[in-house]
Amino acid sequence: MSSSLAALQQLRYLDLSCNFFNYTNIPVSVGSLENLRYLNLSSSQFSGRIPSQLGNLSNLKYLDVSGNDLQAVDVAWLSRLSLLSNLDMTKVDLSHVRGWVHMVSMLASLKMLRLAHCGLTSTMPATSKSNLTHLQVLDISGNMFNTSLEHNWFGDLTSLEELYLSSCDWHGSIPDELGNMTSLQVIDFSFNDLVRLIPSNLEKLCNLEVLHFDESNINASIGEFMDGLPRCSLSTIRVLSMDNTSMTGKLPIWIGNMTSLSFLSARYNMITGTVPLGIGALGNLTVLDLSYNKLNGVLIKEHFSGLLNLEDLDLSFNSLKMDIEPNWVPPFRLKYLWLQSCRVGPRFPEWLRWQTDIDDLRLGNTGLDDVIPDWFWVTFSRASYLDASGNKLHGSLPANLQHMSAETIYLGSNQLTGQVPWLPINIIYLDLSSNSFSGPLPSELKAPQLELLLLANNQITGTIPSSICQLTGLGRLDLSGNNLTGDAMQCWKESDNSSSMDQFGSGLYSLALSNNDISGVFPKFLQWASELEFLDLSYNRFVGTLPKWLPEKMPELEVLMVRSNMFSGHIPKDLPCLESLHYLDIGHNNISGTIPWPLSNLKAMRVRSQYMEDYEVEQIIPITTKGQTRYYTSEVYGLLVNIDLSCNSLTGQIPEEISLLIGLTSLNLSSNQLVGKIPNQIGHLKYLESLDLSYNELSGEIPSSLSDLTYLSYLNLSYNNLSGAIPSGPQLQALDNQIDIYIGNPGLCGHPLSKNCSTLDAEQSIHEDANHVASLYLGMSIGFVVGLWTVFCTVLMRRAWVIAYFQIIDKLYDEVYVWVFIAWARLTKKTRDDAA
Known part of the structure; x- marks a missing residue:
C-alpha cells in the first residue's frame, strides 16, 4: 500500500477491501487522512496490530477491518471516534483487550457493532449505563463467554433490531429481558446450551422476522416451543430454524398461519406424528427441511398444492410415504429434492418429470421397483447430483450418458443390467456397484475429473481398459467382485520425477480389485500411490513377490489385503515401517x-x-x-x-x-x-x-x-x-x-x-524307566561284545582255557536270562496297575 496515499488529505471515502496486501501491516499514515468518513480494509490480507493512529480519524463514520490477520491489545483509540456509526472488527484478535465493553459503550453514535470471532471471553457490564442507545445491530457471535445469557450488558439496548449471539457457549434459559427489546427483528441463539421454552413475556416482539435456535438444548415439545412465539409476529416471521435442538412432539396444526414463512428447518430432532396439511398453505416457503425426525403418515398433493415458491424440499430419513397421483402437476420448480428412506415407490414418481430445474435429486432407499423412465435422463440432464441407490430399479441404462451434466451419480445396490455406459464428461463420483451389469467396460473412459469409480459386485467381464490410465485424478477405484481377467492396469510410466502428479495412481487413496481373475505381478503403478490408504488385491491370480518398495512408496497404507493369490518370496523386511x-x-x-x-x-x-x-x-x-x-x-x-x-x-x-x-x-x-x-x-x-x-x-x-x-x-x-x-x-x-x-x-x-495331568506324569515316568532299562541292556551288550573278543583272542592259543571260558559263559547267560525275565514281568505289572 503506497505511502503516497497520505497526500490525499481531502479523501473522504476509501475502500481497499478484498485485495491482497501480502500480510503487511496497515500503514500508520492512514491515520493522517483526517477527512475520512468511510474506511473499508476488510479481507485484504493485512496482518499485525491495528495502528492506534486510526483514532485520529475523528470524522470517521464507517470502519471495517474484518477478515484480516490483525490483533489489538488496546482499543482505547476507539473512544476518539465519536461519530462512528458502523464498526466491524470481525476476526480481529481481541483476546488480550481488557474492558472492551466499556470502550465500545462510549461510542454513542454506533448503529452497528460486529465483534464476531474475536477471542473475547469477558462480558463484564460497563461501569455505567450503556450509551449505545442507537445501536441496531450487535454481533458478538463466535466468542467463548461461557456464562449465563441472563442479566448481560446488552439487556437494556431496546433499540436493537438484530442480535447475533451464536456459538458463544451461553448456557441457561432464554432471558426474560428479551421481552423489552421490542424492536428486534433478527435473533440468533444457535450453537449454545440454551434450555427450556421461549419466555412468556415476548408478546410485544411484533417485528420478529428471523429466529435461529439451531444446536441448542431446548429439549421440549416443538408445539409448546412454537406456542411461545409472539402471536403478533406469526405473520411476519420469515425464517425459523430449529435444527438439532432435541425437539419432540408434533408440529402445530396452526403452522399454516405463518404466511410470511420462507425458511422452515427443524431437522435432526425427534418430531413425531404426521405433517400438518397447513404446510401446503405457506405460499412464500422456499425451503422446507424436516429431515432426520420420526415423522410418519402419508403425504398427498394437498401438502404441496400451495407451495408456489418451494425450491428446497428435504424430508429424508423419516417414515413418510408419498401417495401422489401420476398426473399431478406441481406448482413449484424444485432445485433440491431429498427424500431418502421415505416411501416413494414402487413406481417412479411421474410428477418429477416437471422438475426440470432440479440440481440435486436424492431418492436413495425409497422403495422404487421400476424401470428408470426415458424422460429421467432428459429432465435431469442439467442436474449435478443424482442418487437413486438402494432400490430395486431394473432395466438398462442408456448406452451413452455423455450428454449429462451430472458430477455425481449414485445408482448402486439396484438390479440394473446391461453394459456400463459411456460416462458423463463432467462426472466426479460414480457408483454403479452391486447391480448386474455385464459385458466389458467401455473402451474409452473419458472422464478427466473422475475421483471415485465404484463398479464392485457386478458381472463385468473382459480386461480393464488401458484408458483408465488417463484418469490421473482418481482417488477411489473399486472393481472387486466381477469377472475381470488379464493383467492388472498397465499404467506404469518410467520417469525421473518420482513426485509427478500426472501419473495414474498419484491421487489414489483406495484401490479394491479383489474377487476377480486378474493376473500378473504386483501393480507397478502403485509406486506413485504415495497417498494410498486402502489396498485389496485378494482372491486373484497375482504372482511374484511383494515388492521391497511397498513400505517406501505407500507410507500412508492402513489396510493391505493380498489374500488368496500366488505371491511368493519373503515378506518385505521393511513392512513393519508402515506406521499407519x-x-x-x-x-x-x-x-x-x-x-x-x-x-x-x-x-x-x-x-x-x-x-x-x-x-x-x-x-x-x-x-x-x-x-x-x-x-x-x-x-x-x-x-x-x-x-x-x-x-x-x-x-x-x-x-x-x-x-x-x-x-x-x-x-x-x-x-x-x-x-x-x-x-x-x-x-x-x-x-x-x-x-x-x-x-x-x-x-x-x-x-x-x-x-x-x-x-x-x-x-x-x-x-x-x-x-x-x-x-x-x-x-x-x-x-x-x-x-x-x-x-x-x-x-x-x-x-x-x-x-488329566497326573496320568500324563505317570506315562512320562514309565517312559523314563523304559529308557533306563534300554540303556542298561545297551551297556550290557556292548560290554559283552568287548569282553567276548578280549577273552576270545586270549584263549585262542589254549584248548583248556576255551573249554573253561564257555562253561562260565553258559552259567552267566542262565543267571542274566532269569534276572531280565523277572524284571520285565514286574515292569509290565506296574504299568497295568497304574493304568487301572
Missing part, C-alpha cells in the same frame, strides 16, 4: 521365510484403534476373522486391528515383539511351519478377539497369560507339538468347541481334554 497399518492380510499365498521381527514399528497396532473411514460412499468389505468371512462397513472395519499370515510357508519363531501390538483384535498365523514356543507375553494383547496358531510345529507349554485375554471369543491351537497343562480361566472355558481348540497336541493335558 492396522489391517494386514497376506494369507493363502506361497510366502516363505521368517516373520519380520521389528513389529514395534507398527504403531497403529500398538494402540486400540479409533479409526473411522470418511468415504463419500459407504464401503462393504469382506473380513476373514474368527475362522469365517464376515462383511463390515467402512465405518466399522476401521476398528479392526488384524494380522493374518495363514496358509503360507513361513518358518522360524513367532517374534516376542508381537506382544507389543496391544491393539490387535485378530491374529492368524495358522498353517505355516513355525517352531518354538508361543510368546509368554501373549496375554498383553488384551483386545484380542481371535487367535489362530493351528497347524504349525509350535512346542512347549501354553502360556498361562492366555487366560488374561478377556475379549477372546475364538481360539485354535490344534495340531502343534504343545505340551503340559492347559491354562484355566473363565474366558478360556467359555469358548466354543473346546476340544477342537487343542486337538492334535498329544502332550497336552487338563480340561477340556479327557487326559
Whole structure:
C-alpha cells in the first residue's frame, strides 16, 4: 500500500477491501487522512496490530477491518471516534483487550457493532449505563463467554433490531429481558446450551422476522416451543430454524398461519406424528427441511398444492410415504429434492418429470421397483447430483450418458443390467456397484475429473481398459467382485520425477480389485500411490513377490489385503515401517521365510484403534476373522486391528515383539511351519478377539497369560507339538468347541481334554524307566561284545582255557536270562496297575 496515499488529505471515502496486501501491516499514515468518513480494509490480507493512529480519524463514520490477520491489545483509540456509526472488527484478535465493553459503550453514535470471532471471553457490564442507545445491530457471535445469557450488558439496548449471539457457549434459559427489546427483528441463539421454552413475556416482539435456535438444548415439545412465539409476529416471521435442538412432539396444526414463512428447518430432532396439511398453505416457503425426525403418515398433493415458491424440499430419513397421483402437476420448480428412506415407490414418481430445474435429486432407499423412465435422463440432464441407490430399479441404462451434466451419480445396490455406459464428461463420483451389469467396460473412459469409480459386485467381464490410465485424478477405484481377467492396469510410466502428479495412481487413496481373475505381478503403478490408504488385491491370480518398495512408496497404507493369490518370496523386511497399518492380510499365498521381527514399528497396532473411514460412499468389505468371512462397513472395519499370515510357508519363531501390538483384535498365523514356543507375553494383547496358531510345529507349554485375554471369543491351537497343562480361566472355558481348540497336541493335558495331568506324569515316568532299562541292556551288550573278543583272542592259543571260558559263559547267560525275565514281568505289572 503506497505511502503516497497520505497526500490525499481531502479523501473522504476509501475502500481497499478484498485485495491482497501480502500480510503487511496497515500503514500508520492512514491515520493522517483526517477527512475520512468511510474506511473499508476488510479481507485484504493485512496482518499485525491495528495502528492506534486510526483514532485520529475523528470524522470517521464507517470502519471495517474484518477478515484480516490483525490483533489489538488496546482499543482505547476507539473512544476518539465519536461519530462512528458502523464498526466491524470481525476476526480481529481481541483476546488480550481488557474492558472492551466499556470502550465500545462510549461510542454513542454506533448503529452497528460486529465483534464476531474475536477471542473475547469477558462480558463484564460497563461501569455505567450503556450509551449505545442507537445501536441496531450487535454481533458478538463466535466468542467463548461461557456464562449465563441472563442479566448481560446488552439487556437494556431496546433499540436493537438484530442480535447475533451464536456459538458463544451461553448456557441457561432464554432471558426474560428479551421481552423489552421490542424492536428486534433478527435473533440468533444457535450453537449454545440454551434450555427450556421461549419466555412468556415476548408478546410485544411484533417485528420478529428471523429466529435461529439451531444446536441448542431446548429439549421440549416443538408445539409448546412454537406456542411461545409472539402471536403478533406469526405473520411476519420469515425464517425459523430449529435444527438439532432435541425437539419432540408434533408440529402445530396452526403452522399454516405463518404466511410470511420462507425458511422452515427443524431437522435432526425427534418430531413425531404426521405433517400438518397447513404446510401446503405457506405460499412464500422456499425451503422446507424436516429431515432426520420420526415423522410418519402419508403425504398427498394437498401438502404441496400451495407451495408456489418451494425450491428446497428435504424430508429424508423419516417414515413418510408419498401417495401422489401420476398426473399431478406441481406448482413449484424444485432445485433440491431429498427424500431418502421415505416411501416413494414402487413406481417412479411421474410428477418429477416437471422438475426440470432440479440440481440435486436424492431418492436413495425409497422403495422404487421400476424401470428408470426415458424422460429421467432428459429432465435431469442439467442436474449435478443424482442418487437413486438402494432400490430395486431394473432395466438398462442408456448406452451413452455423455450428454449429462451430472458430477455425481449414485445408482448402486439396484438390479440394473446391461453394459456400463459411456460416462458423463463432467462426472466426479460414480457408483454403479452391486447391480448386474455385464459385458466389458467401455473402451474409452473419458472422464478427466473422475475421483471415485465404484463398479464392485457386478458381472463385468473382459480386461480393464488401458484408458483408465488417463484418469490421473482418481482417488477411489473399486472393481472387486466381477469377472475381470488379464493383467492388472498397465499404467506404469518410467520417469525421473518420482513426485509427478500426472501419473495414474498419484491421487489414489483406495484401490479394491479383489474377487476377480486378474493376473500378473504386483501393480507397478502403485509406486506413485504415495497417498494410498486402502489396498485389496485378494482372491486373484497375482504372482511374484511383494515388492521391497511397498513400505517406501505407500507410507500412508492402513489396510493391505493380498489374500488368496500366488505371491511368493519373503515378506518385505521393511513392512513393519508402515506406521499407519492396522489391517494386514497376506494369507493363502506361497510366502516363505521368517516373520519380520521389528513389529514395534507398527504403531497403529500398538494402540486400540479409533479409526473411522470418511468415504463419500459407504464401503462393504469382506473380513476373514474368527475362522469365517464376515462383511463390515467402512465405518466399522476401521476398528479392526488384524494380522493374518495363514496358509503360507513361513518358518522360524513367532517374534516376542508381537506382544507389543496391544491393539490387535485378530491374529492368524495358522498353517505355516513355525517352531518354538508361543510368546509368554501373549496375554498383553488384551483386545484380542481371535487367535489362530493351528497347524504349525509350535512346542512347549501354553502360556498361562492366555487366560488374561478377556475379549477372546475364538481360539485354535490344534495340531502343534504343545505340551503340559492347559491354562484355566473363565474366558478360556467359555469358548466354543473346546476340544477342537487343542486337538492334535498329544502332550497336552487338563480340561477340556479327557487326559488329566497326573496320568500324563505317570506315562512320562514309565517312559523314563523304559529308557533306563534300554540303556542298561545297551551297556550290557556292548560290554559283552568287548569282553567276548578280549577273552576270545586270549584263549585262542589254549584248548583248556576255551573249554573253561564257555562253561562260565553258559552259567552267566542262565543267571542274566532269569534276572531280565523277572524284571520285565514286574515292569509290565506296574504299568497295568497304574493304568487301572
